[in-house]
Amino acid sequence: MVFHPPSWVPQLPFDPPDSIPIAEFMQNEQYGRYPISQSRNPFTCGVTGRTYAVNEFFARCDDLSRAIARRMRWSPNEGTTWDKVLAIFSLNSIDWLTVCYAIHRLSGIVSPANAAYSAAELEHQLKSSGAKTLVTCVPLLEIALQAARAVGIPDDKVFVFSLPGVDDSSIRFKAVEDLIREGAQLPALEALRWTKGQGARQPAFLCYSSGTSGLPKAVMISHRNVIANAMQHTAFDKPARARRGITTQNTLGPLPLSHIYGLVVVSHTGPYRGDGIIVLPSFEFEQYLGAIQRFRVAQLIVVPPIIIRLLRTQEVCQKYDLSSVRFVYSGAAPLGDETISDLKKIYPQWTIGQAYGMTETSTVVTSTSEDDVVNRSSGSLIPGARLKLLAPNGEEITEHDQPGELYVQAPSVVLGYLNNEQATAETFVVHDDGRWIRTGDEGLVTLAPSGNEHVVIVDRIKELIKVKGHQVAPAELEAHLLTHPVVSDCAVIDTPDERAGEVPKAFVVKTPAYAAKPDDEVAAAIVKHVADHKASYKWLRGGVEFLDAIPKSPSGKILRRLLRDKEKAKRGRTGAKL
Structure with missing residues (x-):
């Protein structure tokens, strides 16, 4: 049986257009957006109050696209979209979407990366997405440069957002704001020449998700x-x-x-x-x-x-x-x-x-x-x-x-x-x-x-753990834990947390060489192993518990539900809140 929206829910006024970039849809009243003259400014900094009206915002997108086109030698209608991938690894900025639409103006793709990533995690995303350039911010610059250099992105292809309260005057990297000013002095780009249905076929974003199971995928x-x-x-x-x-x-x-x-x-x-x-x-x-x-x-x-x-x-x-x-x-x-x-x-x-x-x-x-x-x-x-x-x-x-x-x-x-x-x-x-x-x-x-x-x-049904809305794949943490000499076998599940909603907890079988070591000492080493290599939301804040064996099916699949039931029963016995 197929379920449909309730009868009171309006139908779409027209089919979503399939041959235009997102920015054209967002600024063109022909496609149903609220009248621009009556709209509020789209993005306002909640710290400083800095803001731009709708038309100013889209003008800045165009200016930025010209500057990026010159520096990256990208053209709206030349090369494939996969040759023009930009990654964003930054805290939030009112120019976040400015960058996105500037890349889309060049028929490119934006790959957003979680600002909590470690250098190794960012490196993986840069490599798998094929990113050729990176936008970051001063608080994350060190991690960004480590990952960018590892995949061959040169320093002059790394740009930074200006964030409120952050002094970026002493860094040698070009700010997005400088690029916008630079682009305003450059000639206009040729119009995009998209074919029928290109907007439905062409990626605008490569966002990373664990999907129904497994490690993060683009x-x-x-x-x-x-x-x-x-x-x-x-x-x-x-x-x-x-x-x-x-x-x-x-x-x-x-x-x-x-x-x-x-x-x-x-x-x-x-x-x-x-x-x-x-x-x-x-x-x-x-x-x-x-x-x-x-x-x-x-x-x-x-x-x-x-x-x-x-x-x-x-x-x-x-x-x-x-x-x-x-x-x-x-x-x-x-x-x-x-x-x-x-x-x-x-x-x-x-x-x-x-x-x-x-x-x-x-x-x-x-x-x-x-x-x-x-x-x-x-x-x-x-x-x-x-x-x-x-x-x-x-x-x-x-x-x-x-x-x-x-x-x-x-x-x-x-x-x-x-x-x-x-x-x-x-x-x-x-x-x-x-x-x-x-x-x-x-x-x-x-x-x-x-x-x-x-x-x-x-x-x-999927095995994801949600920490403050972030996805954590148990398989990723398990694979990492198994690289530690202490760990013979392991499984990771979610456990409730008042502040984060859920946090990861590891069940570990020690290797024989460490079987006699005190549990507290071994657990501390395991927790540190994750903290040293993974984003903070992936840390084992639920702790480490030691078992003689990890429950598995005949095919070798970890039976995480049994571990969750065990954890729930343990919390019930101790009177902890579920």
Whole structure:
């Protein structure tokens, strides 16, 4: 059985265009964007207030594209798109999208990298994406240079964002702002000459995801994928906003713009519908609260750990005026009903909704309408999205409240994984009724009190751990742990954490040579081994526990569910919160 959006959800006004770059869609009212003359400035620095109007922003994109074209010797219509890959490894900046659109103007690709990466992790992404140039920032410059030099990117192809409060006057690397000024003095570039359907075939972004399983893979996200999701999300929200008389609003999303949630939901859907996005370099709690107060933010786009922080630090929150907030929109991981209820007791005027999506769907598949909130649900299907639920035996589920694996069909479903045919074939499957993405998530469809169908995410079939919205693949950590001489065998699972949502925990079998060593000493060595080589969100904050053997199936697959059950029982015995 195929589930569809509820009857109240508007259909898309037209098919998402498939032959234009994202920037043209975002600045052309012909494609349904909110009138430019009535729009808020798309990006405003939440620290300094620095901002540019819509037309100024796109002029800066054009200026930057000319400078990059000259320095990289790239032309809009010469060479392949794979010859023009730029990576961004930086904290957030109001010029983040300026760089993206400048590269798209040259028919190139942007590969966003997580700012928490180690040099080795960044090196892997630079190499696998084929990046020829890199934009970073002063706080991350040392790591960026180590990775760039390792893959052969010369120093003169490394550029930096200027960040608030960061002195970059003494560095010898060209700032993006300098490139924009440089490009303003250069002649205009020739127009892009795209063929019919090129926007649907050509990647705009290479974002890294672990998918349904395994190590991080480059997800090929087309221009049309991003365009479609912005249209879908905007159409879904339109009735509720209209009933409240909302034309535009300020939105605060401190999420990393390298993450698909920040990249599409924050940076594209918001500006497309005329909203102003308040940008913070990173999440610092009091800076975050101060930005809400200063810019009268109406919508917060969050991940569950931010909600927990709001609940746990009321003595700090009460120093700020948060009365402008109307809608809190949570994603990246499910938010518990109890947590929502606790927050509503403190802020009864806030509507708290959830959404569901993934990198491979260019973000949103289901969303919560302000008019139809069910705490435990991730909302209803958005326009253009279809859903099937399959039981473990492969049969389609046809009833409400029966869980199964989610399969999704939508115009935002991506092209596939770069240079990984096996993972693409396993994740993007073809049925008699078309191409579907197998999400690896277990969910169900239920009827809300309103009578509308809602999607509830029950559990993750895939083995990912979500730390503050970041994906951590157990296989990656297990492979790394096995390089340590102490570790004979191992498994990594998630364990609950109040601040991060989940954190990794390792179960380890010692090698015989270390069997007699004290557990505390060996555990400390293992924790340090991960901390020395991996991004901080991948650290073993859940600890290390030693076993005689790792439970496995006859085929050798680690039975992580047994370890999770063991961990849950242990927390129950000790009275720890789940």
